[in-house]
Amino acid sequence: MIELQDIILPKGDPMIYWMIALLAIPFFSFLTSQKIGSKAPQWATFLLGLNTLLAIYLTATHWNSAALTMRGHWFKVGESQITYSFLLDRLTLIMSVIVNFISLLVHLFSQEYMRKDKAKPRYYAFLGLFTFSMMGIVLFNDLLFIFIFWELVGLSSYLLIGFWFEKKSASIAANKAFIMNRIGDIGFITGLMIFYTQFQSFDLEVIKSLMIDSEIKDGNWVAQFTNNGQVIINTLDGRWLSAAGIALFCGAVGKSAQFPLQVWLPDAMEGPTPVSALIHAATMVAAGVYLLARVFVILDAQALEVVAIVGAITAFMAAIAALSQFDIKKVLAYSTISQLGYMVMAMGIGAYTSGLFHLVTHAFFKAGLFLSAGIIIHQLHKLESKDVMFNAQDMRVMGGLRKHMPKTFFCFLIFALALAGLPGFSGFLSKDAILLDLAVWADIKGGGFYIPEVLAFGTVLFTSFYTLRMILLIFFGNFRLPVIMQKNELSNELKDGNWIMMAPVIILAALSLGPVFGLTLNPEHSWFVEAMPTPIYLVPAVYAAKSLVDVSPETFEALHGLVNAVSIGLALIGIVIGYLAYKPNAKLEQEFVERREPRGFFGQVSFYHWYQDALYTKAILKFVMLKAQALSWFDKHVIDGFVDGFAKSQVIFAHLMKWFDRYFVDGLVHLTVFTGGRIGQLTRSIQSGNVQAYILTSFVFLILLMLYLVF
């Protein structure tokens, strides 16, 4: 039997100082940026540069060494020792580099983008807080600590979305993001409750070790271990094992913007665009996928099915929504949700490697897309003046920008092709890997499990369609703003971004090319796939899913050609349709410019994202508010009304008593006295002198009698 205390023994390693430094440097940036003031941009960027170097250094030195664990004791409650533990493995390293590197690029980019903002120090402080929290999720190997930083990431996202707090829409979007994330987080907490109840620890190493050891007996999930020599046998209904996995996944649903909580992400675009690039495209939203990767081995078959289906639905729904948006950032936001759907689905089907691969490639090309969109928005903003007011994010004012901003156009094209998944770009490799695994998975499962496959392949088509639509509307045709404003001179003023903005974008463009990850078109040959093999499930065999690792390579080989052909074919079809529909002066392009919203049922469903937001605000939110109001009324009028009514009835009763006391009891006394007096007068002549004493005596007796009756 496993002794719990043996696993959670405090364990140190000199490496721990480096890992704490990885956390401490961005936190230091958070603490100091506000104080530094006007030099905050440079200071924060310097610190982030330092942290990125540190992450790269750690990766270079530890890539090939075995995973390192470090652990300490946090607090003790009863016989349970709550620990904190760090893990340094390839997943940690690669995430550390991505988070820090993209954060650094965003810091650089913001030097120009936020130059004129008065609250710059606060902005950089919040970026530091975000990087710190994100690094916490990545470094800790303990569900409780992952959850702690998970919530802190939610906080920093709230602060950054609502950065321009004077804008009402921004603060509403920030609230929405935080609350939607919280809804997911209560699922996460439920997962914590289940794992703690079963294993008396939040430490992932403990959970994994005890999970292998646990078994299913008569439909019950039984864990046996010793704690300080005391034998502990915990038994839960077997369904809690699936529930635990699904509960943790709920956390990922919130953070990674999956159906049905994804509605916060499009609104989160209220934040500054570099923030969108960092948080709402590359890193924070990928945290859900990262969490799934961390707990991958303790998810059972049923939980994984849920993950796969939710991922596929999300990918498809968002791809449809991206088809008809006007706002460039909205298109990118829906596209992000859709791509996150791919990653989550990948985790669900057991394609651990492919999912993480897509996380990495997507982080670069999506950050790139957002930053290039940022350049466009920033440059368009410069054209604004008192009599020229327009929404710089609206694609209806763009068009033909390739002539004005050739460098941005070139980079944007690379990112877009990576997003569409065309050969030669990074997105192709990772998407291809997911689709291949998906095809194998669907073949194994059969039946209704072909639906995710259909949705995923359909998404390929729509992705390439909206990607091309976006490119055509932004960069081709004529620059529409001068026409709308009837000021031709505007078109001469629009220029490419300066080098501070271009440099990060160019770096990201380079990293979005296929050869960075693999020289051939087969993802199997990519260094990434070789470096991050899919782990084996640790849940009791009865509940475990069939692992893709056990599938023979021949099965993959056999399907590979077909999957490749179909995905490239669909992407090309999407591009062709997109070109026909939105080429300059095509019918749809004309309509698009003139309309306020798309026409037709399909267009409306797409534009309003399946009316999900409307459902939430009109039905659920309204219901909660009505219930709150009703309960408040109930509290005031029924409960308090009862109390007040009771008090009032007491007062009325007291008044009655008073009346009774005055007229009846007192009257009786008066009557007695009166009668006594009369008798006295009558008897005075007979027995003068002693009567008063008699009356007094009888009066005292009367009072005593009354007292006796009352008590």
Added chain:
Amino acid sequence: MVHLLSYIVFIPLIAAVLVLLTPRAYKHLYRVLTILGLGLTLILIIFAISGFDTAVQGAINSESNLQLVEKTEWFSISLGSMGKFSVDYFVGTDGLNIGMLLLAGIVLLIGAIASWNIKDKQKAYFGLYLLLSSSILGCFVALDFFLFYLFFEFMLLPMYFLIGIWGGPRKEYAALKFFLYTLVGSILILIVMIGLYNSVYDPVKTAIEAGYEANQVEQVQQLVQDGTIKSNQIVKSFNMIHMADADNYIPGSFLHKSSLAQIFGQPARWIAFLALLIGFAIKLPAVPFHTWLPDAHVEAPTPISVVLAGILLKVGGYGLIRTAFVMFPDSAYHYSWLIGFFGMFAIIYGALNALAQKDLKKLIAYSSVSHMGFVLMGLAAMTVEGISGAIYQMYSHGLISAMLFLIAGVIYDRTHDRMIENYGGLASKMPKYTVFVAIAFFASLGLPGFSGFIAELMVLIGSFKSSAVPAWMPIVATTGLVLAAGYYLWTMQRMFFGKFWVKDKNWVESLTDLNPREYLMLVPLVILIFAFGLYPSLLLDLINNSVESLADHLFQFRK
């Protein structure tokens, strides 16, 4: 230091006497005296905690579990054949009250600082405030039920006047409501206390009375149960520790574990437990006995709100543990489902009510109701995690709600208006204030890093793990966390974000950022809230052994 607890309890009382003796010509000294007195008390409390031995581990119903014990006979009357009526001056600490003592010390001092601006009838105010402080501290350390009840009742009167004289427009109504509500609870507690006194004897004194040695307690307990020791030799007792031991109940007495006595067709012990439960639930307050709280909070002056939410509510939770759960573990198990359900219900009910409030102070009051639901649920779980979580929640809520009411006070001091809808975009006008508000709100909604998170997490895992409450209760209760985020962030958005706007033009001038005195109150609270969020051991190490003993004590009655 000998008599340390007595010093802690009576120094505020001495300060009160000094305040009363100080002539009106020196009235600026009143507040100084108050702060000095309570400051000294806090120092002594910290001294007591630094000497608190966390290794002491005894059963919850044995005096070996106690530290800093002071026990002397206060008075005793011989009642002939009915035995002897004796009341002890018996105070001491264990894990259950040491944390509460610290909380009381901190919050009372902060409340005193918050009282700095009280201009009206200063002598009476500070005198009553110090009297209140003494009774609260006494209530936490008293281990003789008679003494406990005395302190418990003594809290009522100063509180009544503090709300009724220095309160807002509907102060009389609120004060009377508070008084009557609590009085109803007190009567229930009093009845049970009398019942307990009639059923429990002091084995040590009985041993001496019956001619045995004081260390032959177990033998004497056996003899009493056998009926060998006659009733005229039995010394009855108000000792709360003795009341927790089933062997100390007189055979055939009303509340003996095998008593057949029934009230309303239910065993007497169950009814006695329910009476204590309701008595303290009013103080906690638990839904549906909570409606005095919003009124009392809205009308009370800021420092009194701080003390009310920060400590007075915790007397309810502490009393529940110390009396109901410790003395009636069997009944507690019987009713655990009900208590857990009311806990869960309060969490959601309070949160939904908070969502509908327009008055900032009412919103905070209802959030208190919601947070106290966690205390009930954690206690109902009866696991170490659950009970620790409940105690942690009391402690943490004491700090956080104190901060929330101070924050509401800041805005009220400036404009005399607390309506959320009358403000907008305060963040641009009062940025520092906004930071503190954000900290308080996020702490209260249970963000990790703040003390509330640890408490709520422990309650939830403790109740899920527990066999006493069903697993769905903590899961349903988590929705309270989402609602808390809802009402706090919505308030944040309405009052602090957007363009600066206030209803009354005249307020613009008076809305200045925090002053040094406000920093002095808020900064220590922020530090403490962080400290207890990051180092739960600060409190858990103190309470762990007692909570484990309590959980064991309760565990033996598991169904």
